Amino acid sequence: MKTLIKTISRAKRHRRIRAKIAGTPQCPRLSVHKSLKHLRAQLIDDVNGKTLASLSTLALKTRGGVKEAAELGKVLAAKAAEMGIKKIVFDRGGYPYHGQVKAVAEAARAGGLTF
Numbered sequence: 001m002k003t004l005i006k007t008i009s010r011a012k013r014h015r016r017i018r019a020k021i022a023g024t025p026q027c028p029r030l031s032v033h034k035s036l037k038h039l040r041a042q043l044i045d046d047v048n049g050k051t052l053a054s055l056s057t058l059a060l061k062t063r064g065g066v067k068e069a070a071e072l073g074k075v076l077a078a079k080a081a082e083m084g085i086k087k088i089v090f091d092r093g094g095y096p097y098h099g100q101v102k103a104v105a106e107a108a109r110a111g112g113l114t115f
Helices: 002-020 066-082 100-110
Strands: 029-034 039-045 050-056 089-091
Touching: 029 100, 039 066, 039 100, 050 066, 066 100
Parallel strands: 029 089
Antiparallel strands: 029 039, 039 050
């Protein structure tokens, strides 16, 4: 019962966030999704409905944790730099901004992305 309430609440928060932000080809949206074991991040162009780059802890052959989340953000920032992307919009996906989500954001900033 409690899990269902948490899931519904997160979905509501995510809808509120998505109503206010959108990615463009020049300034894509960095979307973060957490599962019980892994973490996923995508650079999304909402105008054309395309995913520009994506990465997960599955691809890095690690489990989700704060250190792994920081590695994910750093590698994704490097991918974005290869594509010529410097500015993004951060979408925390309805998750609180701490722990793994914060680690991805800070590592992406350290990797050269601005948001």
